[in-house]
Amino acid sequence: MNDAGEGREPHKGSASLSPSQQDYLKQIFLLNDASQGATTQLLAERIGVRPASVTGMLKRLAEEGLVERAPYRAVHLTETGRRIAVEIVRHHRLLEAFLSRTLGYRWDEVHEEAEALEHVISERFEQKVAELLADPDRDPHGDPIPTRELALKEDEHLTTLALLPKGSRGTIRRVTLQDQDALNLVERLDLLPGRAIEVAGTHPDGISLLVGGSRFLVPALLAAHLLVDVAPHPSSAQPKTREGTGRPVAHEQ
Amino acid sequence: MNDAGEGREPHKGSASLSPSQQDYLKQIFLLNDASQGATTQLLAERIGVRPASVTGMLKRLAEEGLVERAPYRAVHLTETGRRIAVEIVRHHRLLEAFLSRTLGYRWDEVHEEAEALEHVISERFEQKVAELLADPDRDPHGDPIPTRELALKEDEHLTTLALLPKGSRGTIRRVTLQDQDALNLVERLDLLPGRAIEVAGTHPDGISLLVGGSRFLVPALLAAHLLVDVAPHPSSAQPKTREGTGRPVAHEQ
DNA sequence: GAGTTTGATTAGGATCGGCTAACTTTTTTC
DNA sequence: GAAAAAAGTTAGCCGATCCTAATCAAACTC
Ligand SMILES: [Mn+2]
Ligand SMILES: [Mn+2]
Ligand SMILES: [Mn+2]
Ligand SMILES: [Mn+2]
Numbered sequence: 001m002n003d004a005g006e007g008r009e010p011h012k013g014s015a016s017l018s019p020s021q022q023d024y025l026k027q028i029f030l031l032n033d034a035s036q037g038a039t040t041q042l043l044a045e046r047i048g049v050r051p052a053s054v055t056g057m058l059k060r061l062a063e064e065g066l067v068e069r070a071p072y073r074a075v076h077l078t079e080t081g082r083r084i085a086v087e088i089v090r091h092h093r094l095l096e097a098f099l100s101r102t103l104g105y106r107w108d109e110v111h112e113e114a115e116a117l118e119h120v121i122s123e124r125f126e127q128k129v130a131e132l133l134a135d136p137d138r139d140p141h142g143d144p145i146p147t148r149e150l151a152l153k154e155d156e157h158l159t160t161l162a163l164l165p166k167g168s169r170g171t172i173r174r175v176t177l178q179d180q181d182a183l184n185l186v187e188r189l190d191l192l193p194g195r196a197i198e199v200a201g202t203h204p205d206g207i208s209l210l211v212g213g214s215r216f217l218v219p220a221l222l223a224a225h226l227l228v229d230v231a232p233h234p235s236s237a238q239p240k241t242r243e244g245t246g247r248p249v250a251h252e253q
Numbered sequence: 254m255n256d257a258g259e260g261r262e263p264h265k266g267s268a269s270l271s272p273s274q275q276d277y278l279k280q281i282f283l284l285n286d287a288s289q290g291a292t293t294q295l296l297a298e299r300i301g302v303r304p305a306s307v308t309g310m311l312k313r314l315a316e317e318g319l320v321e322r323a324p325y326r327a328v329h330l331t332e333t334g335r336r337i338a339v340e341i342v343r344h345h346r347l348l349e350a351f352l353s354r355t356l357g358y359r360w361d362e363v364h365e366e367a368e369a370l371e372h373v374i375s376e377r378f379e380q381k382v383a384e385l386l387a388d389p390d391r392d393p394h395g396d397p398i399p400t401r402e403l404a405l406k407e408d409e410h411l412t413t414l415a416l417l418p419k420g421s422r423g424t425i426r427r428v429t430l431q432d433q434d435a436l437n438l439v440e441r442l443d444l445l446p447g448r449a450i451e452v453a454g455t456h457p458d459g460i461s462l463l464v465g466g467s468r469f470l471v472p473a474l475l476a477a478h479l480l481v482d483v484a485p486h487p488s489s490a491q492p493k494t495r496e497g498t499g500r501p502v503a504h505e506q
Numbered sequence: 507g508a509g510t511t512t513g514a515t516t517a518g519g520a521t522c523g524g525c526t527a528a529c530t531t532t533t534t535t536c
Numbered sequence: 537g538a539a540a541a542a543a544g545t546t547a548g549c550c551g552a553t554c555c556t557a558a559t560c561a562a563a564c565t566c
Contacts, residue, residue, distance in 0.1 A: 273552085
Protein backbone atom coordinates (compact mmCIF):
# COMPACT_ATOMS: atom_id res chain seq x y z
CA MET A 1 0.00 0.00 0.00
CA ASN A 2 2.90 2.31 0.61
CA ASP A 3 4.04 4.06 -2.50
CA ALA A 4 7.27 5.88 -3.04
CA GLY A 5 6.08 8.25 -5.69
CA GLU A 6 3.70 10.30 -3.62
CA GLY A 7 3.68 14.07 -3.84
CA ARG A 8 6.58 15.05 -1.64
CA GLU A 9 5.88 18.40 -0.09
CA PRO A 10 9.17 19.99 0.81
CA HIS A 11 9.53 21.50 4.26
CA LYS A 12 6.11 20.99 5.64
CA GLY A 13 5.79 23.42 8.50
CA SER A 14 3.42 23.10 11.40
CA ALA A 15 1.53 26.05 9.98
CA SER A 16 -0.04 23.99 7.23
CA LEU A 17 -1.54 21.50 9.66
CA SER A 18 -4.83 21.84 11.46
CA PRO A 19 -4.85 22.38 15.22
CA SER A 20 -6.25 18.89 15.49
CA GLN A 21 -3.43 17.33 13.52
CA GLN A 22 -0.93 19.30 15.57
CA ASP A 23 -2.43 17.98 18.78
CA TYR A 24 -2.16 14.38 17.59
CA LEU A 25 1.48 14.80 16.69
CA LYS A 26 2.21 16.50 19.97
CA GLN A 27 0.58 13.80 22.04
CA ILE A 28 2.36 11.04 20.17
CA PHE A 29 5.60 12.83 20.89
CA LEU A 30 4.82 13.36 24.56
CA LEU A 31 3.86 9.72 25.03
CA ASN A 32 7.01 8.49 23.33
CA ASP A 33 9.04 10.99 25.33
CA ALA A 34 7.58 9.47 28.47
CA SER A 35 8.62 6.05 27.17
CA GLN A 36 5.05 5.01 26.57
CA GLY A 37 3.78 3.51 23.39
CA ALA A 38 1.44 5.81 21.52
CA THR A 39 -1.53 3.50 21.41
CA THR A 40 -4.90 4.35 19.96
CA GLN A 41 -6.54 4.32 23.34
CA LEU A 42 -4.00 6.48 25.13
CA LEU A 43 -4.14 9.02 22.35
CA ALA A 44 -7.92 9.02 22.45
CA GLU A 45 -7.84 9.77 26.17
CA ARG A 46 -5.24 12.51 25.91
CA ILE A 47 -6.85 14.21 22.97
CA GLY A 48 -10.39 13.77 24.15
CA VAL A 49 -11.87 11.89 21.21
CA ARG A 50 -13.05 8.35 20.60
CA PRO A 51 -10.62 5.61 19.54
CA ALA A 52 -12.27 5.35 16.14
CA SER A 53 -11.45 8.99 15.51
CA VAL A 54 -7.83 8.36 16.39
CA THR A 55 -7.57 5.55 13.88
CA GLY A 56 -8.99 7.81 11.21
CA MET A 57 -6.64 10.67 11.94
CA LEU A 58 -3.59 8.42 12.16
CA LYS A 59 -4.34 7.14 8.70
CA ARG A 60 -4.43 10.66 7.36
CA LEU A 61 -1.19 11.56 9.15
CA ALA A 62 0.45 8.43 7.79
CA GLU A 63 -0.58 9.39 4.27
CA GLU A 64 1.10 12.74 4.76
CA GLY A 65 4.28 11.09 5.92
CA LEU A 66 4.11 12.38 9.46
CA VAL A 67 3.71 9.07 11.26
CA GLU A 68 4.48 5.44 10.58
CA ARG A 69 2.07 2.84 11.68
CA ALA A 70 0.91 -0.72 11.31
CA PRO A 71 -2.67 -1.64 12.16
CA TYR A 72 -3.18 -2.70 15.78
CA ARG A 73 0.24 -1.41 16.78
CA ALA A 74 1.48 1.78 18.39
CA VAL A 75 2.38 4.67 16.08
CA HIS A 76 5.69 6.41 15.71
CA LEU A 77 6.58 9.81 14.37
CA THR A 78 8.63 10.19 11.24
CA GLU A 79 11.44 12.70 11.36
CA THR A 80 9.17 15.30 9.78
CA GLY A 81 6.41 14.51 12.22
CA ARG A 82 8.76 14.74 15.13
CA ARG A 83 10.06 18.09 14.04
CA ILE A 84 6.56 19.51 13.90
CA ALA A 85 5.65 17.98 17.24
CA VAL A 86 8.64 19.53 18.95
CA GLU A 87 7.76 22.86 17.41
CA ILE A 88 4.33 22.68 19.00
CA VAL A 89 5.84 21.63 22.31
CA ARG A 90 8.14 24.63 22.13
CA HIS A 91 5.19 26.89 21.48
CA HIS A 92 3.27 25.37 24.36
CA ARG A 93 5.99 25.63 26.97
CA LEU A 94 7.21 29.02 25.84
CA LEU A 95 3.64 30.26 26.11
CA GLU A 96 3.25 28.80 29.56
CA ALA A 97 6.39 30.58 30.70
CA PHE A 98 5.15 33.78 29.12
CA LEU A 99 1.68 33.58 30.63
CA SER A 100 3.16 32.90 34.03
CA ARG A 101 5.94 35.45 34.04
CA THR A 102 4.69 38.28 31.90
CA LEU A 103 0.95 38.12 32.39
CA GLY A 104 0.96 36.82 35.96
CA TYR A 105 -1.09 33.69 35.38
CA ARG A 106 -1.23 31.24 38.23
CA TRP A 107 0.62 27.95 38.00
CA ASP A 108 -2.51 25.98 37.24
CA GLU A 109 -3.97 28.42 34.74
CA VAL A 110 -1.29 28.37 32.11
CA HIS A 111 -1.84 24.99 30.54
CA GLU A 112 -5.32 25.43 29.17
CA GLU A 113 -4.57 28.78 27.56
CA ALA A 114 -1.33 27.52 26.03
CA GLU A 115 -3.20 24.53 24.67
CA ALA A 116 -5.20 26.79 22.39
CA LEU A 117 -2.59 29.45 21.64
CA GLU A 118 0.11 26.99 20.63
CA HIS A 119 -1.60 26.37 17.30
CA VAL A 120 -2.15 29.96 16.41
CA ILE A 121 0.97 31.96 17.16
CA SER A 122 3.38 32.79 14.37
CA GLU A 123 7.10 32.23 14.28
CA ARG A 124 7.44 35.93 14.94
CA PHE A 125 5.40 35.66 18.12
CA GLU A 126 7.48 32.72 19.26
CA GLN A 127 10.63 34.65 18.58
CA LYS A 128 9.52 37.82 20.32
CA VAL A 129 8.38 35.95 23.40
CA ALA A 130 11.64 34.03 23.56
CA GLU A 131 13.49 37.34 23.37
CA LEU A 132 11.34 38.95 26.04
CA LEU A 133 11.97 36.07 28.42
CA ALA A 134 15.63 35.73 27.47
CA ASP A 135 15.28 32.20 26.12
CA PRO A 136 13.86 30.45 29.15
CA ASP A 137 14.70 26.78 29.38
CA ARG A 138 11.89 25.62 31.66
CA ASP A 139 8.17 26.20 31.75
CA PRO A 140 6.33 26.68 35.06
CA HIS A 141 5.93 22.92 35.48
CA GLY A 142 9.65 22.42 35.08
CA ASP A 143 9.28 20.93 31.62
CA PRO A 144 12.24 21.74 29.37
CA ILE A 145 11.54 24.15 26.53
CA PRO A 146 13.00 22.94 23.22
CA THR A 147 15.48 25.38 21.73
CA ARG A 148 14.82 27.30 18.58
CA GLU A 149 16.70 24.60 16.74
CA LEU A 150 14.29 22.14 18.33
CA ALA A 151 16.85 20.49 20.55
CA LEU A 152 15.29 19.08 23.69
CA LYS A 153 17.40 18.70 26.79
CA GLU A 154 17.05 15.48 28.66
CA ASP A 155 16.65 15.39 32.40
CA GLU A 156 19.10 12.59 33.03
CA HIS A 157 19.95 13.72 36.52
CA LEU A 158 16.33 13.73 37.60
CA THR A 159 14.71 10.76 39.31
CA THR A 160 11.10 9.85 39.81
CA LEU A 161 10.05 10.46 43.38
CA ALA A 162 8.34 7.09 43.35
CA LEU A 163 11.69 5.30 43.12
CA LEU A 164 13.57 7.12 45.85
CA PRO A 165 14.62 5.12 48.93
CA LYS A 166 13.90 6.24 52.48
CA GLY A 167 16.13 9.06 53.64
CA SER A 168 16.67 10.57 50.19
CA ARG A 169 16.71 14.34 50.01
CA GLY A 170 16.34 16.49 46.98
CA THR A 171 14.45 19.19 45.19
CA ILE A 172 11.37 18.86 43.06
CA ARG A 173 12.24 20.00 39.58
CA ARG A 174 9.45 18.88 37.33
CA VAL A 175 5.81 17.87 37.46
CA THR A 176 4.88 15.74 34.49
CA LEU A 177 1.11 15.76 34.76
CA GLN A 178 -1.45 16.88 32.24
CA ASP A 179 -4.69 16.57 34.14
CA GLN A 180 -6.09 19.76 35.63
CA ASP A 181 -7.33 18.11 38.82
CA ALA A 182 -4.00 16.40 39.33
CA LEU A 183 -2.24 19.74 38.92
CA ASN A 184 -4.52 21.32 41.47
CA LEU A 185 -3.68 18.52 43.88
CA VAL A 186 0.03 19.17 43.41
CA GLU A 187 -0.50 22.83 44.13
CA ARG A 188 -2.55 22.17 47.25
CA LEU A 189 0.19 19.87 48.54
CA ASP A 190 2.78 22.50 47.70
CA LEU A 191 4.86 20.12 45.64
CA LEU A 192 5.84 22.72 43.05
CA PRO A 193 9.19 22.85 41.28
CA GLY A 194 11.83 24.24 43.61
CA ARG A 195 10.51 22.64 46.78
CA ALA A 196 13.03 20.79 48.96
CA ILE A 197 11.85 17.35 50.03
CA GLU A 198 12.93 14.31 52.00
CA VAL A 199 11.63 10.78 51.76
CA ALA A 200 10.49 9.76 55.25
CA GLY A 201 9.52 6.28 54.22
CA THR A 202 7.99 4.07 51.60
CA HIS A 203 4.54 2.53 51.57
CA PRO A 204 2.86 0.10 49.22
CA ASP A 205 0.55 2.91 48.15
CA GLY A 206 3.10 5.64 47.75
CA ILE A 207 5.79 7.59 49.53
CA SER A 208 5.82 9.27 52.89
CA LEU A 209 7.24 12.70 52.29
CA LEU A 210 8.71 15.45 54.43
CA VAL A 211 8.21 18.82 52.83
CA GLY A 212 8.08 22.27 54.32
CA GLY A 213 7.90 20.96 57.86
CA SER A 214 4.96 18.67 57.37
CA ARG A 215 4.79 15.01 56.50
CA PHE A 216 2.22 13.19 54.44
CA LEU A 217 1.66 10.35 52.04
CA VAL A 218 2.15 11.06 48.36
CA PRO A 219 0.13 8.52 46.37
CA ALA A 220 2.25 6.35 44.07
CA LEU A 221 0.40 7.55 41.02
CA LEU A 222 1.32 11.12 41.86
CA ALA A 223 4.88 10.34 42.98
CA ALA A 224 5.59 8.77 39.61
CA HIS A 225 5.11 12.17 38.02
CA LEU A 226 7.28 14.21 40.32
CA LEU A 227 10.87 14.41 39.09
CA VAL A 228 13.42 15.12 41.76
CA ASP A 229 16.94 16.47 41.71
CA VAL A 230 18.56 14.27 44.33
CA ALA A 231 20.99 15.93 46.70
CA PRO A 232 24.51 14.47 46.51
CA HIS A 233 24.88 13.54 50.19
CA PRO A 234 21.67 12.16 51.61
CA SER A 235 23.00 12.36 55.17
CA SER A 236 24.12 15.99 55.15
CA ALA A 237 21.78 18.93 55.41
CA GLN A 238 20.09 20.07 52.23
CA PRO A 239 22.20 22.40 50.07
CA LYS A 240 19.51 25.00 49.69
CA THR A 241 18.44 26.51 52.97
CA ARG A 242 14.88 27.29 52.13
CA GLU A 243 12.61 26.14 54.89
CA GLY A 244 9.56 28.00 56.03
CA THR A 245 5.92 27.17 56.24
CA GLY A 246 5.80 26.49 52.56
CA ARG A 247 2.72 28.64 52.13
CA PRO A 248 4.26 31.43 50.06
CA VAL A 249 3.97 29.60 46.78
CA ALA A 250 7.00 29.58 44.57
CA HIS A 251 5.75 31.52 41.63
CA GLU A 252 8.44 32.33 39.18
CA GLN A 253 7.74 35.90 38.33
CA MET B 254 -40.80 30.20 7.45
CA ASN B 255 -39.62 32.15 10.44
CA ASP B 256 -40.82 30.74 13.70
CA ALA B 257 -40.93 32.45 17.04
CA GLY B 258 -40.58 29.41 19.23
CA GLU B 259 -36.96 28.61 18.51
CA GLY B 260 -34.60 27.35 21.20
CA ARG B 261 -33.45 30.43 23.02
CA GLU B 262 -29.94 29.94 24.35
CA PRO B 263 -29.34 32.32 27.20
CA HIS B 264 -26.17 34.39 27.25
CA LYS B 265 -24.40 33.10 24.23
CA GLY B 266 -20.77 34.12 24.58
CA SER B 267 -18.30 34.50 21.76
CA ALA B 268 -16.55 31.42 23.06
CA SER B 269 -19.21 29.10 21.76
CA LEU B 270 -18.88 30.37 18.19
CA SER B 271 -16.40 29.17 15.62
CA PRO B 272 -13.62 31.50 14.49
CA SER B 273 -15.39 31.69 11.17
CA GLN B 274 -18.67 32.78 12.69
CA GLN B 275 -16.83 35.31 14.81
CA ASP B 276 -15.19 36.78 11.74
CA TYR B 277 -18.51 37.17 9.97
CA LEU B 278 -20.04 38.99 12.92
CA LYS B 279 -16.98 41.19 13.26
CA GLN B 280 -16.98 42.19 9.61
CA ILE B 281 -20.68 42.97 9.64
CA PHE B 282 -20.06 45.19 12.62
CA LEU B 283 -17.08 46.94 11.06
CA LEU B 284 -18.99 47.61 7.85
CA ASN B 285 -21.97 49.01 9.70
CA ASP B 286 -19.63 51.03 11.90
CA ALA B 287 -18.18 52.53 8.73
CA SER B 288 -21.73 53.36 7.64
CA GLN B 289 -21.65 50.78 4.89
CA GLY B 290 -24.31 48.22 4.30
CA ALA B 291 -23.14 44.71 5.05
CA THR B 292 -23.83 43.22 1.65
CA THR B 293 -23.05 39.69 0.62
CA GLN B 294 -20.36 40.80 -1.75
CA LEU B 295 -18.57 43.14 0.61
CA LEU B 296 -18.54 40.49 3.29
CA ALA B 297 -17.23 37.93 0.83
CA GLU B 298 -14.34 40.25 -0.05
CA ARG B 299 -13.47 41.10 3.53
CA ILE B 300 -13.64 37.56 4.77
CA GLY B 301 -12.01 36.01 1.75
CA VAL B 302 -14.71 33.59 0.69
CA ARG B 303 -17.17 33.41 -2.19
CA PRO B 304 -20.54 35.10 -2.04
CA ALA B 305 -22.35 31.77 -1.95
CA SER B 306 -20.52 30.90 1.24
CA VAL B 307 -21.60 34.17 2.81
CA THR B 308 -25.24 33.48 2.07
CA GLY B 309 -24.90 30.08 3.69
CA MET B 310 -23.24 31.39 6.82
CA LEU B 311 -25.67 34.27 7.20
CA LYS B 312 -28.53 31.82 7.20
CA ARG B 313 -26.95 29.89 10.01
CA LEU B 314 -26.22 33.06 11.97
CA ALA B 315 -29.80 34.18 11.48
CA GLU B 316 -31.05 30.86 12.83
CA GLU B 317 -28.97 31.40 15.92
CA GLY B 318 -30.43 34.83 16.43
CA LEU B 319 -27.20 36.71 15.81
CA VAL B 320 -28.21 38.56 12.65
CA GLU B 321 -31.42 39.66 11.01
CA ARG B 322 -31.72 39.47 7.32
CA ALA B 323 -34.05 39.41 4.35
CA PRO B 324 -32.96 37.78 1.11
CA TYR B 325 -31.21 40.15 -1.31
CA ARG B 326 -30.83 42.78 1.37
CA ALA B 327 -27.97 43.81 3.63
CA VAL B 328 -27.72 42.07 7.01
CA HIS B 329 -27.85 43.63 10.44
CA LEU B 330 -26.65 42.39 13.78
CA THR B 331 -29.06 41.65 16.56
CA GLU B 332 -28.18 42.95 19.99
CA THR B 333 -26.65 39.59 20.87
CA GLY B 334 -24.72 39.53 17.63
CA ARG B 335 -23.47 43.02 18.16
CA ARG B 336 -22.26 42.25 21.65
CA ILE B 337 -20.23 39.33 20.39
CA ALA B 338 -18.85 41.35 17.50
CA VAL B 339 -17.67 44.13 19.79
CA GLU B 340 -16.06 41.56 22.04
CA ILE B 341 -14.02 40.29 19.11
CA VAL B 342 -13.14 43.82 18.09
CA ARG B 343 -11.94 44.45 21.63
CA HIS B 344 -9.81 41.34 21.49
CA HIS B 345 -8.39 42.35 18.16
CA ARG B 346 -7.44 45.90 19.05
CA LEU B 347 -6.22 45.04 22.51
CA LEU B 348 -4.02 42.38 20.96
CA GLU B 349 -2.68 44.82 18.40
CA ALA B 350 -1.76 47.26 21.15
CA PHE B 351 -0.14 44.45 23.10
CA LEU B 352 1.83 43.10 20.17
CA SER B 353 3.05 46.57 19.36
CA ARG B 354 3.92 47.78 22.82
CA THR B 355 4.92 44.69 24.72
CA LEU B 356 6.35 42.47 22.04
CA GLY B 357 7.74 45.20 19.81
CA TYR B 358 5.89 44.29 16.64
CA ARG B 359 6.08 46.76 13.81
CA TRP B 360 3.03 48.80 12.88
CA ASP B 361 2.22 46.68 9.87
CA GLU B 362 2.80 43.33 11.54
CA VAL B 363 0.17 43.47 14.23
CA HIS B 364 -3.00 42.99 12.23
CA GLU B 365 -2.40 39.55 10.84
CA GLU B 366 -1.35 38.07 14.16
CA ALA B 367 -4.30 39.65 15.98
CA GLU B 368 -6.62 38.29 13.33
CA ALA B 369 -5.83 34.76 14.44
CA LEU B 370 -5.36 35.33 18.16
CA GLU B 371 -8.60 37.23 18.64
CA HIS B 372 -10.61 34.00 18.42
CA VAL B 373 -8.50 32.02 20.80
CA ILE B 374 -7.65 34.12 23.83
CA SER B 375 -9.67 33.70 27.00
CA GLU B 376 -11.36 36.37 29.04
CA ARG B 377 -8.50 36.01 31.45
CA PHE B 378 -5.97 36.77 28.76
CA GLU B 379 -7.95 39.81 27.68
CA GLN B 380 -8.12 40.99 31.26
CA LYS B 381 -4.43 40.49 31.98
CA VAL B 382 -3.37 42.27 28.82
CA ALA B 383 -5.68 45.18 29.57
CA GLU B 384 -4.13 45.40 33.04
CA LEU B 385 -0.60 45.22 31.70
CA LEU B 386 -1.28 48.05 29.27
CA ALA B 387 -3.35 50.08 31.75
CA ASP B 388 -6.55 49.92 29.70
CA PRO B 389 -5.36 51.43 26.44
CA ASP B 390 -8.04 53.16 24.43
CA ARG B 391 -6.45 53.08 20.98
CA ASP B 392 -4.72 50.41 18.96
CA PRO B 393 -1.66 51.19 16.83
CA HIS B 394 -3.84 52.24 13.91
CA GLY B 395 -5.69 54.70 16.09
CA ASP B 396 -8.82 52.57 16.22
CA PRO B 397 -10.68 52.90 19.51
CA ILE B 398 -10.59 49.85 21.76
CA PRO B 399 -14.01 49.01 23.18
CA THR B 400 -14.11 49.05 26.97
CA ARG B 401 -14.58 45.96 29.03
CA GLU B 402 -18.25 46.81 29.17
CA LEU B 403 -18.15 46.88 25.37
CA ALA B 404 -18.71 50.60 25.03
CA LEU B 405 -17.17 52.00 21.89
CA LYS B 406 -16.18 55.61 21.74
CA GLU B 407 -17.08 57.47 18.61
CA ASP B 408 -14.62 59.69 16.85
CA GLU B 409 -16.99 62.54 16.23
CA HIS B 410 -14.31 65.17 16.18
CA LEU B 411 -12.30 63.39 13.53
CA THR B 412 -12.69 64.23 9.86
CA THR B 413 -11.77 62.33 6.76
CA LEU B 414 -8.70 63.81 5.13
CA ALA B 415 -10.47 63.55 1.81
CA LEU B 416 -12.97 66.22 2.84
CA LEU B 417 -10.57 68.82 4.21
CA PRO B 418 -10.32 72.15 2.37
CA LYS B 419 -7.03 73.68 1.30
CA GLY B 420 -5.11 75.19 4.16
CA SER B 421 -6.44 72.87 6.83
CA ARG B 422 -3.99 71.72 9.44
CA GLY B 423 -4.33 68.86 11.81
CA THR B 424 -2.99 65.60 13.11
CA ILE B 425 -3.57 62.14 11.72
CA ARG B 426 -5.31 60.12 14.37
CA ARG B 427 -6.61 57.02 12.72
CA VAL B 428 -5.98 54.86 9.68
CA THR B 429 -9.06 52.84 8.79
CA LEU B 430 -7.60 50.40 6.31
CA GLN B 431 -7.59 46.62 6.37
CA ASP B 432 -5.51 45.73 3.39
CA GLN B 433 -1.90 44.86 4.03
CA ASP B 434 -0.55 46.56 0.93
CA ALA B 435 -2.51 49.70 1.71
CA LEU B 436 -1.06 49.71 5.21
CA ASN B 437 2.41 49.38 3.82
CA LEU B 438 1.77 52.35 1.58
CA VAL B 439 0.67 54.43 4.54
CA GLU B 440 3.83 53.51 6.38
CA ARG B 441 6.08 54.34 3.44
CA LEU B 442 4.42 57.73 3.15
CA ASP B 443 4.83 58.23 6.89
CA LEU B 444 1.18 58.99 7.42
CA LEU B 445 0.97 57.23 10.76
CA PRO B 446 -1.22 58.33 13.67
CA GLY B 447 0.33 61.34 15.40
CA ARG B 448 1.73 62.95 12.26
CA ALA B 449 0.99 66.66 11.81
CA ILE B 450 -0.27 67.51 8.34
CA GLU B 451 -1.45 70.42 6.24
CA VAL B 452 -3.60 70.34 3.15
CA ALA B 453 -1.68 72.14 0.41
CA GLY B 454 -4.43 71.80 -2.14
CA THR B 455 -7.11 69.59 -3.59
CA HIS B 456 -7.05 67.61 -6.79
CA PRO B 457 -9.67 65.59 -8.58
CA ASP B 458 -7.63 62.48 -7.80
CA GLY B 459 -6.85 63.25 -4.18
CA ILE B 460 -5.27 65.72 -1.84
CA SER B 461 -1.95 67.47 -1.99
CA LEU B 462 -0.46 67.11 1.43
CA LEU B 463 2.32 68.78 3.38
CA VAL B 464 3.79 66.43 5.95
CA GLY B 465 7.18 66.33 7.59
CA GLY B 466 8.59 68.93 5.25
CA SER B 467 7.69 67.20 2.01
CA ARG B 468 4.69 67.53 -0.21
CA PHE B 469 2.94 64.89 -2.28
CA LEU B 470 -0.37 63.71 -3.60
CA VAL B 471 -2.43 61.43 -1.40
CA PRO B 472 -4.78 59.44 -3.63
CA ALA B 473 -8.45 59.99 -2.84
CA LEU B 474 -8.98 56.34 -2.06
CA LEU B 475 -6.31 56.54 0.59
CA ALA B 476 -7.31 59.97 1.91
CA ALA B 477 -10.80 58.69 2.61
CA HIS B 478 -9.32 56.33 5.18
CA LEU B 479 -7.17 58.80 7.05
CA LEU B 480 -9.02 60.41 9.94
CA VAL B 481 -7.67 63.75 11.01
CA ASP B 482 -7.96 65.77 14.16
CA VAL B 483 -8.31 69.26 12.73
CA ALA B 484 -6.49 72.06 14.48
CA PRO B 485 -8.82 74.83 15.73
CA HIS B 486 -6.97 77.72 14.13
CA PRO B 487 -5.87 76.80 10.63
CA SER B 488 -3.61 79.84 10.47
CA SER B 489 -1.46 79.18 13.53
CA ALA B 490 1.14 76.48 13.23
CA GLN B 491 1.31 74.11 16.17
CA PRO B 492 3.05 70.77 16.07
CA LYS B 493 1.50 69.11 19.09
CA THR B 494 -1.06 70.62 21.38
CA ARG B 495 -4.27 69.44 22.82
CA GLU B 496 -7.07 71.41 21.35
CA GLY B 497 -10.59 71.29 22.59
CA THR B 498 -13.95 71.55 21.01
CA GLY B 499 -15.40 71.27 24.47
CA ARG B 500 -14.53 67.63 24.60
CA PRO B 501 -11.55 66.10 26.32
CA VAL B 502 -9.56 64.00 23.92
CA ALA B 503 -7.25 61.48 25.45
CA HIS B 504 -5.28 59.15 23.29
CA GLU B 505 -2.18 57.25 24.08
CA GLN B 506 -0.22 55.99 21.20
C1' DG C 507 -40.62 50.03 -18.79
C1' DA C 508 -38.00 46.39 -21.30
C1' DG C 509 -33.54 44.82 -21.31
C1' DT C 510 -29.15 44.37 -19.43
C1' DT C 511 -25.95 44.20 -15.87
C1' DT C 512 -24.85 43.32 -11.23
C1' DG C 513 -25.71 41.02 -7.01
C1' DA C 514 -27.62 37.21 -4.36
C1' DT C 515 -29.32 32.66 -3.78
C1' DT C 516 -29.86 27.77 -4.64
C1' DA C 517 -28.34 23.18 -5.84
C1' DG C 518 -25.05 19.90 -5.55
C1' DG C 519 -20.54 18.39 -4.03
C1' DA C 520 -16.05 18.15 -1.48
C1' DT C 521 -13.30 17.94 2.72
C1' DC C 522 -12.45 17.63 7.53
C1' DG C 523 -12.96 15.72 11.89
C1' DG C 524 -15.83 14.06 14.86
C1' DC C 525 -19.45 10.14 16.27
C1' DT C 526 -21.80 5.16 16.99
C1' DA C 527 -22.23 0.40 16.13
C1' DA C 528 -20.47 -3.63 14.43
C1' DC C 529 -16.61 -6.31 13.47
C1' DT C 530 -11.63 -8.00 13.82
C1' DT C 531 -7.36 -8.65 15.99
C1' DT C 532 -4.48 -9.05 19.93
C1' DT C 533 -3.82 -10.03 24.60
C1' DT C 534 -4.92 -12.12 28.75
C1' DT C 535 -6.82 -15.68 31.52
C1' DC C 536 -7.43 -20.24 33.05
C1' DG D 537 -4.37 -23.47 23.63
C1' DA D 538 -9.27 -22.12 23.76
C1' DA D 539 -12.27 -18.73 25.52
C1' DA D 540 -12.93 -14.21 27.22
C1' DA D 541 -11.53 -9.55 27.55
C1' DA D 542 -9.43 -5.61 25.73
C1' DA D 543 -7.91 -2.92 22.03
C1' DG D 544 -8.25 -1.44 17.38
C1' DT D 545 -10.50 -0.92 13.01
C1' DT D 546 -14.20 -0.43 9.61
C1' DA D 547 -18.50 1.26 7.80
C1' DG D 548 -21.73 4.56 7.71
C1' DC D 549 -23.26 8.93 9.28
C1' DC D 550 -23.29 13.95 10.53
C1' DG D 551 -22.40 18.96 10.88
C1' DA D 552 -19.51 22.73 9.61
C1' DT D 553 -17.62 25.37 5.98
C1' DC D 554 -16.04 25.94 1.81
C1' DC D 555 -16.52 25.53 -3.48
C1' DT D 556 -18.63 25.90 -8.60
C1' DA D 557 -22.40 26.34 -11.73
C1' DA D 558 -26.88 27.56 -12.57
C1' DT D 559 -30.79 30.34 -11.41
C1' DC D 560 -33.21 34.26 -9.63
C1' DA D 561 -33.88 39.17 -8.16
C1' DA D 562 -32.73 43.99 -8.08
C1' DA D 563 -30.74 47.90 -9.98
C1' DC D 564 -29.45 50.61 -13.62
C1' DT D 565 -29.94 52.13 -18.74
C1' DC D 566 -31.98 54.21 -22.39
MN1 LIG E 1 -3.59 22.13 21.67
MN1 LIG F 1 3.95 22.53 31.06
MN1 LIG G 1 -10.07 36.69 12.62
MN1 LIG H 1 -6.22 47.99 14.05
